[in-house]
Amino acid sequence: MPERPIRVLVAKPGLDSHDRGAKVLARALRDAGMEVIYTGLHRTPEEVVRAAVDEDVDVVCISLLSGAHPVLVPKVVRGLREAGLTETVVLLGGTIPDADIPDMLAAGVAGVFGPGSDIDRIVAFIREKVAEARAGAARA
Amino acid sequence: MAVTRPTDRDDAFVTLSGLPVKRVYGPEDLAGFDPERDLGEPGQYPFTRGIHETMYRGRLWTMRQFAGYGTAEETNARFKYLLEQGQTGLSCAFDFPTLLGWDSDSPRAEGEVGRLGVAVDTLADMERLFDGIPLDQVSTSFTINSSAQIILAMYLVVAEKQGVPWDKVRGTVQNDILKEYTAQKTYIYPPKPSLRIITDMFAFCSKHVPNFNTISISGYHIREAGATATQELAFTLADGFTYVEEGIRAGLDVDAFAPRLSFFFDVHNDFFEEIAKFRAARRIWAREMRERFGAKDPRSWKLRFHAQTAGVTLTAQQAENNIVRVALQALAAVLGGAQSLHTNSMDEALALPTEKAVRIALRTQQIIAHETGVTNTVDPLGGSYFVEALTNKLEEGAYEYFRRIDELGGMVAAIEKGFIQREIADASYRYQRAVAAGDVTIVGVNRFQIEEDTPIPLLRVDPELERKQIARLKEVKRTRDNRRVAETLRELKRVASSNENIMPAILECVRAYCTLQEMDDVLREVFGTYEEEAII
Numbered sequence: 213m214p215e216r217p218i219r220v221l222v223a224k225p226g227l228d229s230h231d232r233g234a235k236v237l238a239r240a241l242r243d244a245g246m247e248v249i250y251t252g253l254h255r256t257p258e259e260v261v262r263a264a265v266d267e268d269v270d271v272v273c274i275s276l277l278s279g280a281h282p283v284l285v286p287k288v289v290r291g292l293r294e295a296g297l298t299e300t301v302v303l304l305g306g307t308i309p310d311a312d313i314p315d316m317l318a319a320g321v322a323g324v325f326g327p328g329s330d331i332d333r334i335v336a337f338i339r340e341k342v343a344e345a346r347a348g349a350a351r352a
Numbered sequence: 353m354a355v356t357r358p359t360d361r362d363d364a365f366v367t368l369s370g371l372p373v374k375r376v377y378g379p380e381d382l383a384g385f386d387p388e389r390d391l392g393e394p395g396q397y398p399f400t401r402g403i404h405e406t407m408y409r410g411r412l413w414t415m416r417q418f419a420g421y422g423t424a425e426e427t428n429a430r431f432k433y434l435l436e437q438g439q440t441g442l443s444c445a446f447d448f449p450t451l452l453g454w455d456s457d458s459p460r461a462e463g464e465v466g467r468l469g470v471a472v473d474t475l476a477d478m479e480r481l482f483d484g485i486p487l488d489q490v491s492t493s494f495t496i497n498s499s500a501q502i503i504l505a506m507y508l509v510v511a512e513k514q515g516v517p518w519d520k521v522r523g524t525v526q527n528d529i530l531k532e533y534t535a536q537k538t539y540i541y542p543p544k545p546s547l548r549i550i551t552d553m554f555a556f557c558s559k560h561v562p563n564f565n566t567i568s569i570s571g572y573h574i575r576e577a578g579a580t581a582t583q584e585l586a587f588t589l590a591d592g593f594t595y596v597e598e599g600i601r602a603g604l605d606v607d608a609f610a611p612r613l614s615f616f617f618d619v620h621n622d623f624f625e626e627i628a629k630f631r632a633a634r635r636i637w638a639r640e641m642r643e644r645f646g647a648k649d650p651r652s653w654k655l656r657f658h659a660q661t662a663g664v665t666l667t668a669q670q671a672e673n674n675i676v677r678v679a680l681q682a683l684a685a686v687l688g689g690a691q692s693l694h695t696n697s698m699d700e701a702l703a704l705p706t707e708k709a710v711r712i713a714l715r716t717q718q719i720i721a722h723e724t725g726v727t728n729t730v731d732p733l734g735g736s737y738f739v740e741a742l743t744n745k746l747e748e749g750a751y752e753y754f755r756r757i758d759e760l761g762g763m764v765a766a767i768e769k770g771f772i773q774r775e776i777a778d779a780s781y782r783y784q785r786a787v788a789a790g791d792v793t794i795v796g797v798n799r800f801q802i803e804e805d806t807p808i809p810l811l812r813v814d815p816e817l818e819r820k821q822i823a824r825l826k827e828v829k830r831t832r833d834n835r836r837v838a839e840t841l842r843e844l845k846r847v848a849s850s851n852e853n854i855m856p857a858i859l860e861c862v863r864a865y866c867t868l869q870e871m872d873d874v875l876r877e878v879f880g881t882y883e884e885e886a887i888i
Contacts (some may be wrong), residue, residue, distance in 0.1 A: 222888075227448035227464050229537035232577050232664070235777055236784045238888040252886035253537055254452070256460070278448055279703075279813060283463025309703050309810050327668045327701045328797045331788055 218246045218342050219269040223260045224253050225288055228278035233305060233327075237273060240331045241338070257284055261291035270301060270342045274321075277306040282315065289320040299345040301338065305329065364791065368622035369580035371745055377737035385740060390635070394730040398638040400631050400743070401731035402689040403654040408727035412440075414692035415717045416493060416658065420445030420470035421704050422817045423824070424480035427470040431485060433707060437714055442492040442523075443694060444481070445469035446503075451538040453499050453872030456821045465818040468704070469495075473825045473867050478506040479513065487511045491522035493568070493658065493692075498540040500527040501549050501854060502871055505862040508561065524565035524614055524658075527553065530591040530763060533884065534772040536573035540872060543764050545879035549854055550595065551602040554609040556855040565614040567595060568658065575618035576664045578780020581629045584618060585746055586753030587772055589636055594763040596645050606645050610652035619685040620662040621677065627733060628742035630657070630688030636747060658692040659685035666701040670796035671808050674698040679716050686720055687733055693717060703810040773887050825867065832865040840864045841874055848878040 222238045224231060231253060242248045249267045251260055264272050272292065274285060285304060292300050304316055305325045313324050322341050325334055365373045374381075392398055395405030404410060417439055419430045431442055446469040449461035455473045456465045465471050472478060482492075487510065496503045504525050511521045529546040532539040539546070550567065557566045571579075571588035579587065592613065599609050615633070619626050637655035641647040661681040666674045675698050682695050695713040697705030705713070721727055733739045760766040767773070786792040793799050840861040847857040861871050 227452050227454070227460065228468075229448070229451075231537060232780055235888050236578070236781055239777075239781050240784070242888075248888070250886045250888045252884060278464055279467035280448075280463035282815065307702065310807060311810070327666075328794070330798075331784070 215346075218271065218338060219267065220246050220248050220271040220273060220338070221251065221260070221264050221267060221269040222248060222273045222275065223251045223255065223263070223288070224275055225251075225255050225257050225260045226276065226278060226280045226284045227254060228276050228280065228306075229253055230277040230306070231275075233277070234273075234275040237275070237305065237331065237334070241273075241335065244335045246338070257287035257291055260288050261295055264292055264297060264300060265295050270299075270345065271303065271338055272300055273303045273305065275305045276308070279307070281306070281308055282312065285316055285321060286319040293320070299349050301341040301345055303334070303338070367581070367625040367742075368620060368792075369582050369625060371582075371625070371742070371749075377741055379737065381737050381741040382744075385744075387735075390740075391734060397642065397650070397653055399634040399654055401734050403634065403656060403691075405730075407689060407730040408686070408721075409730070412721050412727065413686065413690050414441040414491070414658075415439050415714060415721075416441040416443045416692050416694055417710055417714055418443040418445050418495065418660070418694045419710070420447075421468070421811070421813055422466040423471060423821050424477045424483075426466075426817070428481055428483055428485070430707075430710075431481075434710070434714065435485075435490070437711055438718065439714055441692065442485075442490055444492060444494050446494075446496055447471050448538070450868060451496065451498065453540045453869055453876070455867045455869035456818065456825055458869060463818075465821050467813055471817075471821045472503070472506070473821070473869075474828050474865050475506050475509055475862050476824070476828050476865065478503075478510050482507075482510050482514075486516065487514055488516045488520040491524075493524040493526075495526050497526050497529055497532050497536070497538055498546070499868060499872060500525040501553055501858050502862065502868055504553065504564075505855065505858045509859065509862050518561045519563060521561055522563045524568050525553075526570060526616070527567040528570045528591060528616075530594060530767065531570050531573055531588070533767045533882070534574060534587065534776065535577040535579075536570075537884070539882045539884075541875065541879040542882045543767065545875075547595075547598050547764075548602075551598050551604070552853045552855055554599050554612070555602065555604055556853055557612065558604070558608045562612075564612065566609070566612050568614050568616045569595065570616040572616050572618045572660055574776065575620060575662065577776050578664075578783060579776045580779050581620065581622065581625050582746055582749035583753070583775060583779060585629050585633055585636075586750040586757075588615065588617070589633065589640075589750060590754060590757050590763050592637065593640060593644075596641070600645070606641075606647045607649040607652050610641060610645075610647050611649060611654075615655055615657035617657050617659050618662050619659045619681045619688070619690075621665050621681065623680060623684050624739055624742055625746070626681070626684040627688045628739055628746050630659075630685075630690070631731075631734075631739070631743045632746040632750065633657070634689070635743070636750060656691045658694070659688070659690040660694040661685070661696045663696055663700060666696060666698070667794065667797050668701040670802065671698050671702065673796050674701070675712060675716070678713060679720070682716055683720055683724075683726070686726055689731065699808055699810060702808075704813065706809055706811045708809075770885060770887050777887060828865055829867075836864040837861075837866050837870070841866060841870060844871060845874050845878060848875055
């Protein structure tokens, strides 16, 4: 049985209106053979979680450049876990100071990719993490 | 050690926007070029060489660093610091809740209050923001669009309270809603009512606040969203033409409001292309204003612009390199004849700038102004075969876009059809692929990397500020005359639903200490809200 393609939600929670990075990432992941859903701008954390559930995604890529990540990222991750998406891989991109990365990882983010990140590296990272998550789910 | 050969000579010789660049330029590249028609004198139509006769010999550009974070106190302190350091104008950044019409105590604002700019909920915040700054002594630029009518009203009431007459109030509200739908994305209402609010402001200010720029037609955000130089030029001017058409349609005389239209451009890495872009912008605007819109006042023909170095070019890697990038971009803005300039700080790919970083950014401008000698003569690159050919090339590219936009039924239709958004997204993606493929070099990112970056100190916005701001808002709500609040909001609803000018009603709400969201909620109810179709 062929593996189903990796499904990714590119998410813009909160009021941050910078969408260049999110859109470039969405296209690049699509070019890499993934199925990509973009939430659009100005979504509440609840709306992001609902989209992740409805679209049955493997990965949620949160893009934030507004400095609201300390509040919004834990909300989204908690929401995903409470909705039963225990294996969903969460990535974070945007303007995230190095000093905040440990907190983001502790909140359940698998990887943080700031400005100038190499997209091929993000693609490889997603493939690796999704393979791990699927293997974990198969064993469970 | 192994010496790697430089691969520079494999470079494609194109501008950043993809225009081919020849080995050398000469007279044959300017066939049909008529200096009198295409350049004119500085300060004379078509203003290709600059809008003033003496340019920086007479007066330097305004050094205007964009600033704002936390509550009004933090930003007021930063304003005063910048003025002490020799800055010549203020520029205010608002946080996302303010930009999008939510108060600090709204659930939607959680985590965003004071993060990316200053939080403004009521007149009380604006009073504190300008505490000890006399409004007749300084000009202030506000990066505010959807709630520009409210922020402008607050500023005018602060002037009232300081005893400064409105004809002495100088500054700019960005107020360019069209580029919000395509690039910056801080829209609230749909295009039509948004344009009505803007023309109301044109009309009100031309009567009561004659020295205030009612709009700053912005290419900056279009460029930052990934557009090319040609797209930035074309879409910005096309937005400008749309505002002129709207003003005329609202029954205003073009010469009554056109002199208060100003522009805001990005200044990116490709040095000569950027200079050419500014020169082409002036020439196109002058021609269209005079020939197409029949403006008779020479002030209506002059494209005045603020420039900001390109935030998108700043790298998180080896952040100190950004100082050099910014210096070169700032030089291009000056050689392109900017009236006002913001230079980005080295740390802005990581956080809001620290005091030291913003000081270096300001010093960069001062060094260009006072040490390089480039201010001694007007348009020093005018007549360069290359720069003139490039200026023509950008102009042709812009007119090509104008034709396509006209075919789609104008700018609002082009936005509603997603044409502009798609053009920008395509260019943005092409560029990103070029970087990934190594066709575009970014020093320190895809070449000349180093293993370990020395971390630079970053500004931290204290999360406590959000609580402080909310407490303050509650205090205002507790102590104001709530009956007057209800009355003024009712009147605002009546006026918004009619075709009367909206500004007097907004001013009354502001004087009553209505909150930004209370006013925006009334307008949301009357006008509805805009939801974009997410195009990827």
